[in-house]
Amino acid sequence: MENPAVEISALPTVNEAAIQQLFRAQKGRSEALRREVIRERSARLRKLGNWIEQNRPAIQAALQADFRKPAEETDLTEIWPSQIEIKHAIKHLRKWTKPRKVGTPMALLGTKSWVQCEPKGVCLIIAPWNYPFYLALDPLVSALAAGNCCIVKPSEITPHVAALLRRMAEELFDPAEVVVVEGDKEVATVLLRLPFDHIFFTGSPAIGKVVMRAAAEHLTSVTLELGGKSPVIVDETADLRDAAEKIVWGKCINAGQTCVAPDYLLVHENVKSDLVQHIREAIHRFYDPAGEGVAASASYARIVNKHHFERLASLLEEAQYQGATVEMGGIVEASQCFIEPTLLIGAAPNSRLMQEEIFGPLLPVQTFSTLMQATSFVNERPRPLALYVFSGSRENQKYLLQNIPAGGSCVNETILHLAHPELPFGGIGNSGIGRAHGYSGFLAFSNEKSVLKQRTGQTGIKTMYPPYNDKVKRMIGWLLAWF
Known part of the structure; x- marks a missing residue:
C-alpha cells in the first residue's frame, strides 16, 4: 500500500528544558481554557473529528506500516x-x-447546593x-471536553502513528493547548517529573506502578488503564458455534494485541471437544x-516488533515443554513477526x-466441571480487566457476573463493551484504576467542585455557635436526635 502520510525521521531531540517550557506554556493557557464557553470546546472537538475523516487513508497507512494492520x-x-x-x-x-x-437535608434548611465540573488543568x-x-485520541477527547490542556506522549514502538499524531496536533492545535511529544522512556521519565494535574496512562501493570509512583511525588491524580488475564467461560448451555x-x-x-482480548478459555468438560472444533x-x-x-x-495483523514476537514464541515453546499440547496452529515466522492463531490444551x-x-x-484451554470450580480458578488470580461469559442460562450468567470481580464484562460477546460510550471502561486492582469513555472519561479529567450557598443573616447553624452554654447543648442534642 502506498503510504501517503507516513514519512518519519529520527525521533526529535526534546531536551528537559524544552519540555518544561511546553509545560509552563500550557499552565498559562489552562487558565484561559477554564473560562471558555462550551461552544469553543465543541468546535475544537469537531475540528478533531473532521481531521480524522479527512485523514482516514493516512491513519490506515500508518497502522499498516507499524504492524501490517488491515485497513x-x-x-x-x-x-x-x-x-x-x-x-x-x-x-x-x-x-x-x-x-x-x-437535595438539601433538613439540618441545612435554607441552603442551596450543587456540583459543578471544572477542568483539572494540564x-x-x-x-x-x-x-x-x-x-x-480517546483520552484526548475526554480531556478536551473537560477543558484541559494536554501533552500526549505516544509510543515509540509505533513510530509511524506517533509521527502522524504529531502532525495532527501541529495542524489542529496551539501547542499551548495540545502538543505531542515523541520519544522513548527517557522522554517519558522527564515528563513524569512534572507536576501535572492529571495523568492518564494506558499500558502494562508494571509500568503503571512506575507512573503511579511518579504521580505520588506531586499528589497528581491518575487514571491507569492496564491489563491482565481476561478469561472466557463457556458453559454447557452455550451456543458453541x-x-x-x-x-x-x-x-x-x-x-x-488487545488489553481486553480473551486471554484463556475455561470450557465445560462436556462441550470442550465440540467448542474446539468450532474454533x-x-x-x-x-x-x-x-x-x-x-x-x-x-x-490478519502481525506482532508489533521482534522483541514482542520473541516473548510470545518463548511462551509457546515453554508451555509445550511443560506439557501443553498444540491443538491447532503453532506456526511462527520470525522474519514476518508472524504467529498463527494457536490453541493449547493442558497448559500447566x-x-x-x-x-x-x-x-x-495464543489461547490456552482449560476445562471445568462446575461453575464454582470455574469461579475459583479465575478468582485465585489477579482481578481481570474483562470477563467473558458464554451461556444460554440466565441463572449461570448471573452467578458468574456476581461471583467474579472484573473491570468489565460481556455476556455472549467479547470486546464490544469497550466500544460503548455509555459504559465506563477500566480495571479493578491489578488491571487498572479509574474509568474512561463518555461521561466517565469527562469526569476523569474534571474536578467535581462541591458548592453550598447559604443565606445571610440568622441561620440554623448559628444557634450552635460558641459559647457552648446549656441552650447550645440542647440544640446540638436535638440535631443528633432528629436530623
Whole structure:
C-alpha cells in the first residue's frame, strides 16, 4: 500500500528544558481554557473529528506500516471508536458541564447546593502501542471536553502513528493547548517529573506502578488503564458455534494485541471437544478460506516488533515443554513477526502462559466441571480487566457476573463493551484504576467542585455557635436526635 502520510525521521531531540517550557506554556493557557464557553470546546472537538475523516487513508497507512494492520481493522478499531467518542462528547457536553443540583437535608434548611465540573488543568496522556491512534485520541477527547490542556506522549514502538499524531496536533492545535511529544522512556521519565494535574496512562501493570509512583511525588491524580488475564467461560448451555466465532474474533483481532482480548478459555468438560472444533472452523473461515495458510491472509495483523514476537514464541515453546499440547496452529515466522492463531490444551497452571498476560494469538484451554470450580480458578488470580461469559442460562450468567470481580464484562460477546460510550471502561486492582469513555472519561479529567450557598443573616447553624452554654447543648442534642 502506498503510504501517503507516513514519512518519519529520527525521533526529535526534546531536551528537559524544552519540555518544561511546553509545560509552563500550557499552565498559562489552562487558565484561559477554564473560562471558555462550551461552544469553543465543541468546535475544537469537531475540528478533531473532521481531521480524522479527512485523514482516514493516512491513519490506515500508518497502522499498516507499524504492524501490517488491515485497513478494515483500522477502520473498525481505531477510527470508528474515536469518532464515536467525539460525537458522543459533542452531543452531551452541555449536559455534562451543567451544574448538578443536589437535595438539601433538613439540618441545612435554607441552603442551596450543587456540583459543578471544572477542568483539572494540564494533563499528561501516555498512549500505548497496541491501538496507538485510538488509545491516544480517546483520552484526548475526554480531556478536551473537560477543558484541559494536554501533552500526549505516544509510543515509540509505533513510530509511524506517533509521527502522524504529531502532525495532527501541529495542524489542529496551539501547542499551548495540545502538543505531542515523541520519544522513548527517557522522554517519558522527564515528563513524569512534572507536576501535572492529571495523568492518564494506558499500558502494562508494571509500568503503571512506575507512573503511579511518579504521580505520588506531586499528589497528581491518575487514571491507569492496564491489563491482565481476561478469561472466557463457556458453559454447557452455550451456543458453541456463536461462541467460537466471537472468541476467535476477540482473540485474533490485532493479532491478539488487545488489553481486553480473551486471554484463556475455561470450557465445560462436556462441550470442550465440540467448542474446539468450532474454533478451528471459525479460524479457517476468517483467516484461511482459500486454504493458503493464515500467513497469506490480508485480514490478519502481525506482532508489533521482534522483541514482542520473541516473548510470545518463548511462551509457546515453554508451555509445550511443560506439557501443553498444540491443538491447532503453532506456526511462527520470525522474519514476518508472524504467529498463527494457536490453541493449547493442558497448559500447566504455573506456566508463564497461564501466569502472564499473553497479548498475542495464543489461547490456552482449560476445562471445568462446575461453575464454582470455574469461579475459583479465575478468582485465585489477579482481578481481570474483562470477563467473558458464554451461556444460554440466565441463572449461570448471573452467578458468574456476581461471583467474579472484573473491570468489565460481556455476556455472549467479547470486546464490544469497550466500544460503548455509555459504559465506563477500566480495571479493578491489578488491571487498572479509574474509568474512561463518555461521561466517565469527562469526569476523569474534571474536578467535581462541591458548592453550598447559604443565606445571610440568622441561620440554623448559628444557634450552635460558641459559647457552648446549656441552650447550645440542647440544640446540638436535638440535631443528633432528629436530623
